[in-house]
Amino acid sequence: MQRKLLLGVEAIGEGAVDGGISGVYAYPGTPSTEITEHIQSNKLAIERNIHREWSANEKTAMEAALGMSYAGKRTLVCMKHVGLNVAADAFVNAGITGINGGMVITVADDPSMHSSQNEQDSRFYGKFAMIPILEPSNQQEAYDMTRFGFELSEKTGVPVMMRITTRLAHSRAGVVAAPPVEENELKLPSDPLQFVLLPAIARKRYSMLLDNQSVQLDLSEKSDYNKYVDGEDKSLGIIACGIAYNYLMENYPNGCPFPHIKISQYPAPASAIQKLEEECDEILVLEEGAPLLEELLGDYFGKGIRVNGRLSGSLPRAGELSPDIVAKSLGMPNIEGEAIPELMANRPPALCQGCGHQDMYVALNEALEVYGKGRVFSDIGCYTLGALPPYSSINTCVDMGASITMAKGASDAGLVPSVSVIGDSTFTHSGITGLLDAVNEKSSITVIISDNESVSMTGGQDSSAVGKIEDICKGVGVDPAHIHVLYPHKKNHQQMVDVIKEELAHDGVSVIIPRRECIQRAARIRRAARKN
Amino acid sequence: MKSDIILAGVGGQGILSIAAVIGAAALENDYHLKQAETHGMSQRGGAVQSHVRISDKQISSDLIPKGKADLILSVEPMESLRYLPFLSEEGYIVTNSTPFKNIPNYPEDEKIIEEIENKKNFVLIDADKLAKEVGNSRASNMVMLGAASPFIDIEYSKLEDGIRAIFAKKGDKVVDLNLKALRAGRDFAKVNK
Ligand SMILES: Cc1ncc(C[n+]2csc(CCOP(=O)(O)OP(=O)(O)O)c2C)c(N)n1
Numbered sequence: 001m002q003r004k005l006l007l008g009v010e011a012i013g014e015g016a017v018d019g020g021i022s023g024v025y026a027y028p029g030t031p032s033t034e035i036t037e038h039i040q041s042n043k044l045a046i047e048r049n050i051h052r053e054w055s056a057n058e059k060t061a062m063e064a065a066l067g068m069s070y071a072g073k074r075t076l077v078c079m080k081h082v083g084l085n086v087a088a089d090a091f092v093n094a095g096i097t098g099i100n101g102g103m104v105i106t107v108a109d110d111p112s113m114h115s116s117q118n119e120q121d122s123r124f125y126g127k128f129a130m131i132p133i134l135e136p137s138n139q140q141e142a143y144d145m146t147r148f149g150f151e152l153s154e155k156t157g158v159p160v161m162m163r164i165t166t167r168l169a170h171s172r173a174g175v176v177a178a179p180p181v182e183e184n185e186l187k188l189p190s191d192p193l194q195f196v197l198l199p200a201i202a203r204k205r206y207s208m209l210l211d212n213q214s215v216q217l218d219l220s221e222k223s224d225y226n227k228y229v230d231g232e233d234k235s236l237g238i239i240a241c242g243i244a245y246n247y248l249m250e251n252y253p254n255g256c257p258f259p260h261i262k263i264s265q266y267p268a269p270a271s272a273i274q275k276l277e278e279e280c281d282e283i284l285v286l287e288e289g290a291p292l293l294e295e296l297l298g299d300y301f302g303k304g305i306r307v308n309g310r311l312s313g314s315l316p317r318a319g320e321l322s323p324d325i326v327a328k329s330l331g332m333p334n335i336e337g338e339a340i341p342e343l344m345a346n347r348p349p350a351l352c353q354g355c356g357h358q359d360m361y362v363a364l365n366e367a368l369e370v371y372g373k374g375r376v377f378s379d380i381g382c383y384t385l386g387a388l389p390p391y392s393s394i395n396t397c398v399d400m401g402a403s404i405t406m407a408k409g410a411s412d413a414g415l416v417p418s419v420s421v422i423g424d425s426t427f428t429h430s431g432i433t434g435l436l437d438a439v440n441e442k443s444s445i446t447v448i449i450s451d452n453e454s455v456s457m458t459g460g461q462d463s464s465a466v467g468k469i470e471d472i473c474k475g476v477g478v479d480p481a482h483i484h485v486l487y488p489h490k491k492n493h494q495q496m497v498d499v500i501k502e503e504l505a506h507d508g509v510s511v512i513i514p515r516r517e518c519i520q521r522a523a524r525i526r527r528a529a530r531k532n
Numbered sequence: 533m534k535s536d537i538i539l540a541g542v543g544g545q546g547i548l549s550i551a552a553v554i555g556a557a558a559l560e561n562d563y564h565l566k567q568a569e570t571h572g573m574s575q576r577g578g579a580v581q582s583h584v585r586i587s588d589k590q591i592s593s594d595l596i597p598k599g600k601a602d603l604i605l606s607v608e609p610m611e612s613l614r615y616l617p618f619l620s621e622e623g624y625i626v627t628n629s630t631p632f633k634n635i636p637n638y639p640e641d642e643k644i645i646e647e648i649e650n651k652k653n654f655v656l657i658d659a660d661k662l663a664k665e666v667g668n669s670r671a672s673n674m675v676m677l678g679a680a681s682p683f684i685d686i687e688y689s690k691l692e693d694g695i696r697a698i699f700a701k702k703g704d705k706v707v708d709l710n711l712k713a714l715r716a717g718r719d720f721a722k723v724n725k
Contacts, residue, residue: 167594172568337619
């Protein structure tokens with residue numbers, strides 16, 4: 001059997017192609033990005049010419065995928081956890097419309113916030129939408145369960161969530177693939193009103209979804225991906241979800257002495273959990289993320305069933321798990337290892353030397369000097385590093401697109417001038433509608449779209465914004481006299497300062513577009529050209 | 533057989549090329565392998581690490597527990613100290629001595645070297661210089677892997693096969709250069725451990 005070394009995310013991409021998808025829909029976001037990138041370079045995906053372009057944001061991705069499913073084909077959607085907030089409307093309602101072709105929604109969570117604004121646990125969303133959730137514990141399962149996910153989706157008639165976390169996403173192991181299946185045929189839904197969520201139909205669909213819960217539970221109870229393993233020592237019963245199972249096993253290389261359940265498919269297998277509770281004195285829940293099951297099983301009225309985990313303090317409330325943290329919760333001796341010497345210095349991430357965002361911030365800081373600090377609303381991307389010294393230029397970073405709308409709100413409140421700093425990809429992701437609000441109300445804001453013609457923070461994917469920004473701004477109604485394109489470079493410093501100053505003084509919406517290609521992307525393209 | 537290795541460096545130094553060669557060698561041997569990488573934010577000039585675990589048995593955790601690493605292989609001297617809590621009592625530190633200074637408060641070079649030299653088992657090597665001597669400073673990561681090879685439970689010839697597999701696309705010259713770099717590192721470590 002040939003093993004391929006694959007990252008967890010690559011295993012999902014491979015599993016989806018081999019599982020017969022006709023398209024992947026995604027917006028980049030760590031740690032999910034490489035799923036789509038893997039599909040983009042996958043031989044079979046190219047041969048079949050399945051859809052594999054980036055979408056403008058997670059909501060457009062989710063909806064396009066639902067359209068592909070409507071047409072009877074299998075489809076994969078990928079995003080990072082916060083992307084699901086953006087796509088939530090489509091996501092939750094897709095649970096109610098149900099699917100026609102199999103649909104798997106991969107959401108990559110980032111506990112410990114290695115590269116994110118928060119560490120929300122997407123299983124709550126899956127539960128909220130009342131659809132099955134898969135949570136593989138290793139790379140082979142990531143491959144197998146992705147394929148299985150399409151079957152499960154078609155069997156239950158609803159989308160299936162594949163929930164992973166950073167550690168599995170970005171860890172490699174040998175994966176054995178199975179022969180690929182064919183794509184589905186184009187086929188309309190048998191009920192032409194299935195996807196029409198008018199109240200009368202929606203009520204019917206919703207009641208079908210409610211009935212579907214017992215089917216989902218039954219499949220979960222019987223799933224090979226959930227297993228109950230007996231143990232001699234009944235003083236403790238352990239529930240280990242997803243990769244938490246690995247940390248449990250790491251601590252018991254010769255077998256766990258306690259009865260335990262590995263959970264990789266939800267709804268959580270109720271009868272196995274019931275049995276565990278009956279057999280054992282106490283229960284420990286190991287979850288990578290928030291205490292979803294612990295809260296569900298917890299003894300709200302304090303009648304005596306002891307359930308331990310992140311809420312009880314057996315495990316830390318926040319952050320990702322590790323073999324050491326799990327060892328501690330099992331009462332094993334704490335190994336600290338040798339201390340880190342005091343002389344160590346941290347290396348905060350920084351803008352690359354020569355990056356155009358730097359020149360933009362130097363000019364902006366100078367132009368704002370007369371007004372004082374505290375009026376720059378920014379967004380998510382490489383340019384967020386402008387919050388750190390030596391720039392210390394920005395005051396906010398909340399969610400994609402929020403720079404324009406927050407600047408507008410602050411300007412409405414009287415903070416004039418208010419400035420927005422947003423990247424090109426973030427602008428087309430979620431900035432356009434906010435700009436429309438500002439234009440319609442003639443808000444006094446200066447929007448700086450720092451355009452490096454690339455989605456750089458996530459590795460330099462193609463940006464949907466390339467070549468379109470000025471036209472979009474004009475189309476939305478920004479006065480062309482207040483749209484400026486600049487070349488952010490030291491040699492243009494004075495010109496940039498002058499233009500920004502002038503627009504800060506303008507009572508209305510201004511858009512300034514400092515445009516210079518990301519130097520990493522430029523270097524990559526040069527290297528690729530040299531190779532060919 | 534089991535080797536738990538922590539690779540350390542700074543984003544952009546390419547520690548994953550070392551991981552790739554070890555990975556290819558492990559697959560050759562039919563060993564189990566898990567290799568957790570750092571992607572994302574910290575690739576922007578931050579500290580990066582990779583946990584590489586090789587074993588003839590099934591491996592559970594993608595992360596190495598504290599106090600269990602057999603080797604810290606660092607391509608930068610200060611970074612070799614960042615993961616000390618993971619090193620086992622008998623474990624080795626193998627580190628490049630050439631600092632990568634992208635921060636204003638980088639500690640004094642001598643103090644870092646002193647810390648490393650205080651450890652029980654270490655190899656301190658000027659990989660950049662050795663790489664230049666074999667013909668290309670870009671091969672310093674393979675010098676580092678060579679220097680660590682005596683402490684990794686994989687036959688040396690399999691590591692060579694790993695290099696052949698990973699660099700094949702770049703042509704024979706690149707393969708040869710990297711094989712030479714690997715050898716130079718190994719020869720150094722054998723004399724200086
Ligand atoms: C809703 C959501 N989707 C995706 C991400 C991941 N993400 C963070 S920054 C970024 C890239 C932004 O690109 P751009 O605005 O062009 O800025 P650049 O990094 O190129 O400077 C992405 C995709 C996120 N944080 N939130």
